[in-house]
Amino acid sequence: xxxxxxxxxxxxxxxxxxxxxxxxxxxxxxxxxxxxxxxxxxxxxxxxxxxxxxxxxxxxxxxxxxxxxxxxxxxxxxxxxxxxxxxxxxxxxxxxxxxxxxxxxxxxxxxxxxxxxxxxxxxxxxxxxxxxxxxxxxxxxxxxxxxxxxxxxxxxxxxxxxxxxxxxxxxxxxxxxxxxxxxxxxxxxxxxxxxxxxxxxxxxxxxxx
Amino acid sequence: xxxxxxxxxxxxxxxxxxxxxxxxxxxxxxxxxxxxxxxxxxxxxxxxxxxxxxxxxxxxxxxxxxxxxxxxxxxxxxxxxxxxxxxxxxxxxxxxxxxxxxxxxxxxxxxxxxxxxxxxxxxxxxxxxxxxxxxxxxxxxxxxxxxxxxxxxxxxxxxxxxxxxxxxxxxxxxxxxxxxxxxxxxxxxxxxxxxxxxxxxxxxxxxxxxxxxxxxxxxxxxxxxxxxxxxxxxxxxxxxxxxxxxxxxxxxxxxxxxxxxxxxxxxxxxxxxxxxxxxxxxxxxxxxxxxx
Numbered sequence: 001x002x003x004x005x006x007x008x009x010x011x012x013x014x015x016x017x018x019x020x021x022x023x024x025x026x027x028x029x030x031x032x033x034x035x036x037x038x039x040x041x042x043x044x045x046x047x048x049x050x051x052x053x054x055x056x057x058x059x060x061x062x063x064x065x066x067x068x069x070x071x072x073x074x075x076x077x078x079x080x081x082x083x084x085x086x087x088x089x090x091x092x093x094x095x096x097x098x099x100x101x102x103x104x105x106x107x108x109x110x111x112x113x114x115x116x117x118x119x120x121x122x123x124x125x126x127x128x129x130x131x132x133x134x135x136x137x138x139x140x141x142x143x144x145x146x147x148x149x150x151x152x153x154x155x156x157x158x159x160x161x162x163x164x165x166x167x168x169x170x171x172x173x174x175x176x177x178x179x180x181x182x183x184x185x186x187x188x189x190x191x192x193x194x195x196x197x198x199x200x201x202x203x204x205x206x207x208x209x
Numbered sequence: 210x211x212x213x214x215x216x217x218x219x220x221x222x223x224x225x226x227x228x229x230x231x232x233x234x235x236x237x238x239x240x241x242x243x244x245x246x247x248x249x250x251x252x253x254x255x256x257x258x259x260x261x262x263x264x265x266x267x268x269x270x271x272x273x274x275x276x277x278x279x280x281x282x283x284x285x286x287x288x289x290x291x292x293x294x295x296x297x298x299x300x301x302x303x304x305x306x307x308x309x310x311x312x313x314x315x316x317x318x319x320x321x322x323x324x325x326x327x328x329x330x331x332x333x334x335x336x337x338x339x340x341x342x343x344x345x346x347x348x349x350x351x352x353x354x355x356x357x358x359x360x361x362x363x364x365x366x367x368x369x370x371x372x373x374x375x376x377x378x379x380x381x382x383x384x385x386x387x388x389x390x391x392x393x394x395x396x397x398x399x400x401x402x403x404x405x406x407x408x409x410x411x412x413x414x415x416x417x418x419x420x421x422x423x424x425x426x427x428x429x430x431x432x433x434x435x436x437x438x439x440x441x442x443x444x445x446x447x448x449x450x451x452x453x454x455x456x457x458x459x460x461x462x463x464x465x466x467x468x469x470x471x472x473x474x475x476x477x478x479x480x481x482x483x484x485x486x487x488x489x490x491x492x493x494x495x496x497x498x499x500x501x
Contacts, residue, residue, distance in 0.1 A: 063255065063264070065255045065256055065260060065261045065264055066255070067261060068261055068264070068265065072268065075269075075272055079272050079276065082279075083275075086287070087279075087283065089283070089287045089290065090283040090286040090290065093287075093293075093294065184402075
């Protein structure tokens, strides 16, 4: 894999991250990060949808009438989202119930549409596919970090397994209690804010003057 | 249509003919400023109306076919998932853990009842779950599914309307057809943190041990705004309403009263049979006492 294709994959992970640099897809990042499992499934779903929408739109890019290109993009994205939703319902029903409307709302996730419009319509299929994977991974990464913090501090567990021993809790005579605020969406926003802070303080070129 | 078209690059005048005109009639530009308009590709190029319509039609047909195939091939699995979830909720309503106790272990019979509480003949488990698929429609057409556990408890599905959207659940009753053994409530879109609290185990635990009959009248369970008080005469039929979810709580109250009311004939039948039996055994006791 050439260094250029590698850049498509790794760029969105840090210096061009869709969530913490471009601030896209925040809505679903707040909603599905209470627990790790739905966050991972959501991240994977967005990755699949972005990658394949990019791929298909890149193949179609010379034939798409430019006057209806946004509609064509929407149809392609919506098709993949419906497919993902149907597959989740058939194979991981409990997760699909937890994600509920947010799978359907991938259609309106700015990351997907943004990458198709800004990248896939001007680049070759393979590069577009890698760009989709990269951006999906960048989104999934932030979701996983946020969900890790929220599930650990909010429920004392990871993937549903108990990490903080029961005996530590105040109810059981201990000293510890879960941070209920972690379970609410505003806390996700604060965590995303903290990640942006750390990220910008380490990447000087991203700081606004 | 053998003629070619030439456009003047200076003023945009379009000339039809085999060769460009020597001078443009509008701006007097020489023939060298004229450019031939080439016939565009399929249906007149990617921006012609014909091409756009053709493109849209093909796209819609392809997408529709693709999604239909996906939907049809996954339908069976999805149906099994929803069926399995219903069975788990029934087990949960009976106060058992669905991970350790399966539906088959605990439910011995399921029936469809008519308004008189009599089972509809010839309906097996398949028909019962088919009726459960459209519970609202089944209730409207006077068919009421009921699940009978092997310890004499029954589970009935309930369906109603909350503040925003549908709410539903299962109510398990003790063999006396009066005491609530457990409930499972779920909702489609009640307000998170307020009305949506009805689906939490904490809220559902409050129903256990409440009774739905006040004398001979079926009153259901009321979600009391401000909290159920132990000194209230109706305390046995009341639980605390959800704080900040009054409309949802009212929805649950109505759902329980209406849906349980549909089974009144059946419950009364079981209760009368049970009381007749106790009366009989009392009589037997009495006669035995007399004999002594």
